[in-house]
Amino acid sequence: MAPLAQPLLAGHLLVVDDDEDVIAAARLLLKRKVTLFSSINDPQCLPDFLQQQFLQQPVDVILLDMNFVLGENSGRAGLEWLTFIKKNYPHIVVILMTAFAGVELAVNAMKAGATDFVIKPWGNEKLLGTLHAAFSLARSRQQTQQLTQHNNALRTAMAANQPAFIGETPLMQELLRKINRCAPTEANVLILGENGSGKELVAREIHRRSARAEQVFMAIDMGAIPDNLFEAELFGYRKGAFTGAQENRTGRLLAANGGTLFLDEIANLPMHLQVKLLRVLEQRQVTALGDDKPQTLNVRVIAATNASAEQLHNEQQFRQDLLYRLNTVELQLPPLRERKEDIPLLVDYFLGLYAQKYQRKKPLLTREAQRALENYTWPGNVRSLSHAVERALVLSERDLLDSAEFALGEPPVKASAVHPLHPETLNLEVLERNAVETALKKHAGNISQAATELGLTRTALYRRMEKYDL
Numbered sequence: 001m002a003p004l005a006q007p008l009l010a011g012h013l014l015v016v017d018d019d020e021d022v023i024a025a026a027r028l029l030l031k032r033k034v035t036l037f038s039s040i041n042d043p044q045c046l047p048d049f050l051q052q053q054f055l056q057q058p059v060d061v062i063l064l065d066m067n068f069v070l071g072e073n074s075g076r077a078g079l080e081w082l083t084f085i086k087k088n089y090p091h092i093v094v095i096l097m098t099a100f101a102g103v104e105l106a107v108n109a110m111k112a113g114a115t116d117f118v119i120k121p122w123g124n125e126k127l128l129g130t131l132h133a134a135f136s137l138a139r140s141r142q143q144t145q146q147l148t149q150h151n152n153a154l155r156t157a158m159a160a161n162q163p164a165f166i167g168e169t170p171l172m173q174e175l176l177r178k179i180n181r182c183a184p185t186e187a188n189v190l191i192l193g194e195n196g197s198g199k200e201l202v203a204r205e206i207h208r209r210s211a212r213a214e215q216v217f218m219a220i221d222m223g224a225i226p227d228n229l230f231e232a233e234l235f236g237y238r239k240g241a242f243t244g245a246q247e248n249r250t251g252r253l254l255a256a257n258g259g260t261l262f263l264d265e266i267a268n269l270p271m272h273l274q275v276k277l278l279r280v281l282e283q284r285q286v287t288a289l290g291d292d293k294p295q296t297l298n299v300r301v302i303a304a305t306n307a308s309a310e311q312l313h314n315e316q317q318f319r320q321d322l323l324y325r326l327n328t329v330e331l332q333l334p335p336l337r338e339r340k341e342d343i344p345l346l347v348d349y350f351l352g353l354y355a356q357k358y359q360r361k362k363p364l365l366t367r368e369a370q371r372a373l374e375n376y377t378w379p380g381n382v383r384s385l386s387h388a389v390e391r392a393l394v395l396s397e398r399d400l401l402d403s404a405e406f407a408l409g410e411p412p413v414k415a416s417a418v419h420p421l422h423p424e425t426l427n428l429e430v431l432e433r434n435a436v437e438t439a440l441k442k443h444a445g446n447i448s449q450a451a452t453e454l455g456l457t458r459t460a461l462y463r464r465m466e467k468y469d470l
Helices: 020-030 043-054 076-088 103-111 124-161 170-182 199-208 227-235 271-283 320-326 340-357 367-375 381-395 428-442 447-454 458-467
Strands: 009-016 034-040 061-065 093-098 116-119 189-192 217-221 260-264 300-305 329-332
Touching: 009 020, 009 043, 009 124, 020 034, 020 124, 034 043, 043 076, 061 076, 061 124, 076 093, 076 103, 093 124, 116 124, 170 199, 170 329, 189 199, 199 217, 199 260, 199 300, 227 271, 271 320, 300 320, 340 367, 340 381, 428 447, 428 458, 447 458
Parallel strands: 009 034, 009 061, 061 093, 093 116, 189 300, 189 329, 217 260, 260 300
Antiparallel strands: none
């Protein structure tokens, strides 16, 4: 038996018309081309039908007649029902139908929220094309709604479980003062800081305090996107733009429209891709692959990097015109070793957080453990402190933790002090960590250059940095 063909139109279509012949013609044409076909001949049944289907098979697109009274051709009834639908079910795409064409009527329909206008009797190909566009729009609205809900849920969870800043040192108070000043503005922000120091946390705090707080916060790790997928991922593409592009896809830049775009590890973007990003930011427009119509980009840009200011001002490594586009405000996030007075506050917070996560009593620390944590250099900054506290809670059942349970050990031996042909240890993990750390220091944190010297991809290097808290 041959497999059943997939419906051309994925979704639930509702036809509303008091003419049974129109409904029959629509059913004959569309029933096998749409996932679910429904019809009603009395618009008074529309409210109950939509409410019932909303809990079962929500309607995606409605073909709505404009005249339901014999001899009436003003379209008033159709516009009234259109207003009802848009008010109560704004996600539904509505296409109006009438046998009486008129420019003024079509304009009024569009103003009232209709997506398109169909003249009866319709041409089958024209109607199918109109419906195809309508279902594509319905999917886009659903994806936008889901993304907004997901972002709201993340924002709520963060507000409930994670304070934005824990720090009372002068360095952190000065940073917070600058955030308070720049957050309400539309100024682009560049955040400098070592890995694990909390750059994304700063970006989210700026977003939370901005006028865009209720919109999307889109974080993109620029170092983790393969060069050959850069445009497809960021700009999006149209069906057929390249082999494998089987449907339209919205790029991450446009998915952030109206909100904040966080470009992490911006210094790891190769020069030829920096040009493309700069063009988009200058023109405030994005053109998807396979499309010739640019779309307006309305985002606030926050970028971050572990590269130094000196590296960013090196024209051989980073385009200066892109830098000036990004660093209207520049924030320097201090490493944890420069604000050791904040370590007790952070440890206390993480102890409470992970005690709640693992449903156990919040443990206390011995004085020895407190001193050890405060005196450790924390090469992975706050991220590695968080990991150390979580690991201690997972592996220990005691209510009083000592320094041994944090497995801090001695600071890693500097590669320069170890002869390459006569290492102090042959432990593969130690050797790998030293190699990764040496490459990162040699290239001042530039992931692309370090990965090349190590013979790794950037993604593989990121995995090892995460593994060793670097």
